[in-house]
Amino acid sequence: MKLKTMTAALAVALLAGCASTPSTKTATTAKPDLGFALDPYPSTYQRVASSAVLLQHATVLTGTGQRLEDADVLMRDGRIVAVGTALDVPADAQRVDATGKWVTPGIIDIHSHLGVYASPGVSASSDGNEATSPVTAQVWAEHSIWPQDPGFHAALAGGVTALQILPGSANLIGGRGVTLKNVSSVTYQGMKFPGAPWGLKMACGENPKRVYGSKGGPSTRMGNVAGFRAAFADAAEYMKKRKTAASKTDSDKDSGGKRDLKLDTLAGVINGDIRVNIHCYRADEMAIMMDLAKEYDFKIAAFHHGVEAYKIADKLAAEGICAALWADWWGFKMESFDGIQENVALVDRVAGGCAIVHSDSDEGIQRLNQETAKVIANAGRIGIAITPEHAIQWLTMNPAKAMGILEQTGTLEAGKMADVVLWNGSPFSSYAQAEQVYVDGARLYDRRDPARQPKSDFLLGQGMLGQDVMRGGVK
Template sequence: MEWKALLAVVAAGTLVAGCAATAAETETASASAGSASKSAAKIAFPSTYKPYPSDNIVITGATIFDGEGQRIDNGVIFMSAGKIVSVGGPESAIPTDSTIIDATGKYVTPGIIDIHSHLGDYPTPSVAAHSDGNEATSPVTPEVWAEHSVWPQDPGFSRALANGGITSLQILPGSANLFGGRAVTLKNVPARTVQAMKFPGAPYGMKMACGENPKRVYGGRNRKPSTRMGSLSLTRQTWIKAQDYRKKQRGAKPPKRDLAMETLAGVLDGDILVHNHCYRADELNQIIDMSKEFGYKVTAFHHAVESYKIADILAKEGICSAIWADWWGFKMEAYDAIPENAALLQQAGACVVIHSDDENQIQRLNQEASKALADGRAMGIEISDAQAIQWITYNAAKAMGIADQTGSLKPGKMADVVLWNDNPLSVYSRPEKVWIDGAMLYDANDPSRRPVSDFELGQPGEGDVK
């Protein structure tokens, strides 16, 4: 991708430096050399992400939603060396050696995070040649990695940044399979390789699926699964194999390397987080029981249109529901959805995440959160604006295992920040400026800071953000 004003400054340093693993990753890989599965997983395709250059920035006068449910009026936020230094009220000290941005009447949030995206592996243009999200050759494919399909030149990345304030996102395989493969978390920056986008230190995800999709894809071929009971039995059989592989790994004579079992052993060890596509409440509960049988934890149920029926169970288990505001009815298992799903989960004390699963909806997750908030308020559930922002920032980061680094405006965290021209829960609001690790990568008022994919260069309308 080309950023007219920015890449000229950093091409020689940032992108070339991106060809080597970070010192921390090298150290981590070396320290884990005693474990075959962990060493292999951490050495292969390491992140080469390097933040773009940043300045000392102070934003004053804004209404700040910190991502963890707090609101600060007439707030001040200070960013330096790519990190959040301080967040406070109007009495906060303002460093003199900083660029000061007067944001009176505007709003600041953490960078928006999409926990469920297929950008890059179902990129734009949406043509058959770009369909790389489902390895629909077997219902069990934990050996595949979504990042190996990600096309960094997908114009969807820049649109998500400019229109939606998306600073981080998780790219998942599709849901054709019971075990779809590894998911990867990316920083939404222009880069020549997917490794240069990989969020440093983020754990891998494991995409699993239940319900209609796997049995629809494979049942017509006279192969398992053709029923829900077939799906669960095949999933359990696979976990038994993974347990056996993991046991042999720890023995005197480790088994021959198996990419599929290596990934599943990582799940059983707690190093890889399970993101389970599932709709119906009864199936969510069955998956929870199965996870206890084999000793792993479901991090988040995705889509989960019936989460509201077992909100108390999900709260007790500490499982997030990554959901839409109001998509429903497009297949039978999506029929019993209600627009109050998010609000009822919030009321029960469960973790709510609003996700996209769509290259267009990722550009307006703020509006999706606003719809879910309005539906909850209409039925009498009191939820603040600041809590709704949590659904698209901190909660997503928590479920992706990166909340210690991003997702909220706390000192020491990455300076992933969005300045909105109005309340982000308004349909009329747009990102005015977006910083990733303190580097301003989008400015609505500066055409030179509007991202353009290499693929779009020379195309009609090049440079337009639509």
């Protein structure tokens, strides 16, 4: 699907240069909680109760870089209890024969618009871009989410157990994203991942200047950067006032001025409470955004799409920034023209590199394992061998790290959420299918059991409506 290729010699030369640059990013000092990330709409998620489950005799990819043969995975009370052989198994555990099959952590999609751009897509459910101002940091994607979007269940059948829902990319700063557990619910709060930090969505390049060029700006890339700087300058001043007010004695306390929802979000970014996700294609623009982050003292969690990330893989690793990328999308607009199919592999190969395969698609999210398989194949063509136990990290551990939920999920380790997929074989085969999907230890999807193939109320309602129409019961 591309015109441009990279020779093995070029790849080796690039990797040699990148690998010599160690990661120099140090942990930042914790900043005081000034209330910028208080949640008036907290999660109401409750895991589905289930008995203990033992997946037996599988090839297990732990998500930590390990591959275990003929191994077992024990889940109980929503958590991973143990992974390995000769486990101490409770008598009441359900035993699943996984001989010849593979087990992985649940897939995590760091970049999805399910629920805010529902599938099937119609204008009535197009709720991802608040295209009324270049900076709309005050809006939260969670308030647009339609939990009945059939795309959630389609993603579950592809092994996706958690996902970050982001606003669209029309704006310089489009608002807060939210992390969900991929479960059925009437409300989005029932899907909201407990304790997950918000992610701010920002966008470089063509989109903001195209959308706002006829609306008073910005209409150029320099206008984009000026808009970012102005927004964060306002937020830094707001943050300073709030901090000063909070430090006063009780007798002298004031509110620090009127609360501003837009500046709350941006101050939360500077304060380290909200993680930054930036839609950015070109290497030069990613470098500018890294300088912006230094100017206003915030941390970028991940660049998204980043078709030129391979050009600055060393810089990304040095700053501890992940790159959430497509396997081979390119060329659909000028800023995406210089994409290569080896992008993910070259970002990954740098010491300290953090590569992620993401979807940005209601269809792609259903087969992220196969997108990753394409990366493995393309890397092999230039002499980079990637094992399944390594590649699975692009779908599980690394997105969990960038989203701030790695302590809870993303790997098969004792004590973590039992978000697990049982595959019919290697997940990176073109014949791969997720046979069973567990969320917090509950089998929510089973390819062989229609009772565990959930459908949204929307689809159920459509089916009932169709039956009534055929009977002449609807006028």
